[in-house]
Amino acid sequence: MEFFISILVSGIAVGGQYALIAIGYTMVYGILRLINFAHGDVFMAAGLMGIYFSSSLPLYLALPLVVVITIALGFAIERAAYEPLFSAPRMSVMISAIGVSYLIQNTATYVTGGQPMSYPALPLLSDTVTIAGTPTKWVVLLTPFLVLALVFALSLMINRTKVGMAMRAVAKDFETSQLMGIKLNAIISLTFVIGSALAAVGSILYFTNYPAIVPTSGAMPGLKAFVAAVFGGIGSIPGAVIGSFIIGICENLIKSTHYTIFSDAFTFALLIIILVFKPTGLFGEKATQKV
Numbered sequence: 370m371e372f373f374i375s376i377l378v379s380g381i382a383v384g385g386q387y388a389l390i391a392i393g394y395t396m397v398y399g400i401l402r403l404i405n406f407a408h409g410d411v412f413m414a415a416g417l418m419g420i421y422f423s424s425s426l427p428l429y430l431a432l433p434l435v436v437v438i439t440i441a442l443g444f445a446i447e448r449a450a451y452e453p454l455f456s457a458p459r460m461s462v463m464i465s466a467i468g469v470s471y472l473i474q475n476t477a478t479y480v481t482g483g484q485p486m487s488y489p490a491l492p493l494l495s496d497t498v499t500i501a502g503t504p505t506k507w508v509v510l511l512t513p514f515l516v517l518a519l520v521f522a523l524s525l526m527i528n529r530t531k532v533g534m535a536m537r538a539v540a541k542d543f544e545t546s547q548l549m550g551i552k553l554n555a556i557i558s559l560t561f562v563i564g565s566a567l568a569a570v571g572s573i574l575y576f577t578n579y580p581a582i583v584p585t586s587g588a589m590p591g592l593k594a595f596v597a598a599v600f601g602g603i604g605s606i607p608g609a610v611i612g613s614f615i616i617g618i619c620e621n622l623i624k625s626t627h628y629t630i631f632s633d634a635f636t637f638a639l640l641i642i643i644l645v646f647k648p649t650g651l652f653g654e655k656a657t658q659k660v
Contacts, residue, residue, distance in 0.1 A: 444558055
């Protein structure tokens with residue numbers, strides 16, 4: 370029983386870290402109908418920035434600076450690689466996203482030399498506590514609560530503010546919202562800013578628990594977060610969060626068995642099953658084609 374509780378807690382923590390990435394995917398898709406394949410690499414870049422900034426600055430300055438620079442990176446990507454292609458075919462935007470992904474990875478390889486980098490130990494988060502007879506880090510316990518608090522704040526912003534109303538309008542009808550005077554570029558940029566900020570927070574939590582970072586470290590968490598967004602219903606923030614928690618828990622349960630090698634395969638097998646039997650995901654709405 371104690372072992373099961375430790376696996377469950379760890380799975381919820383991993384799911385929470387995936388959720389912070391998945392929200393970025395689902396928000397961008399909800400407004401632009403675009404899968405931002407570079408989002409996982411922004412997450413990785415935030416981890417590398419945490420290493421470099423913490424080596425020359427105190428942590429109380431380094432970590433907020435990571436969030437700010439990651440937001441700036443997400444904003445720059447949107448303006449340079451996506452905004453010029455809003456009126457282009459969707460395939461062009463997707464190819465641009467893949468190009469940005471490889472650009473970030475290769476830049477990280479150039480900066481680090483391709484060598485694994487160690488994330489710094491963070492006070493409190495990196496400390497160990499015993500739960501159900503099993504030692505675990507505080508970050509594992511705090512992650513679900515922090516994720517739920519961020520999701521609650523995001524939901525309030527989307528549902529209770531004028532900016533959130535504008536975001537929902539753009540997600541519902543891109544063309545009509547523009548005719549009603551909503552500044553599309555500002556709303557789209559804000560979406561990327563929010564997604565990048567959450568990815569930065571997610572990187573701090575994730576790499577505190579998995580401290581080795583290489584230029585491809587964002588690829589697998591990014592893909593799993595994408596699967597979580599599709600599983601929950603891409604375009605739905607609650608769906609992305611619930612999908613992330615389910616995948617995190619299942620992944621850790623599989624890792625606790627003799628079939629640990631199939632933990633990644635399970636995630637993508639789940640994606641295939643969802644696409645075959647329920648393409649809209651658990652909470653996704655069936656899209657209607659306008660003619």
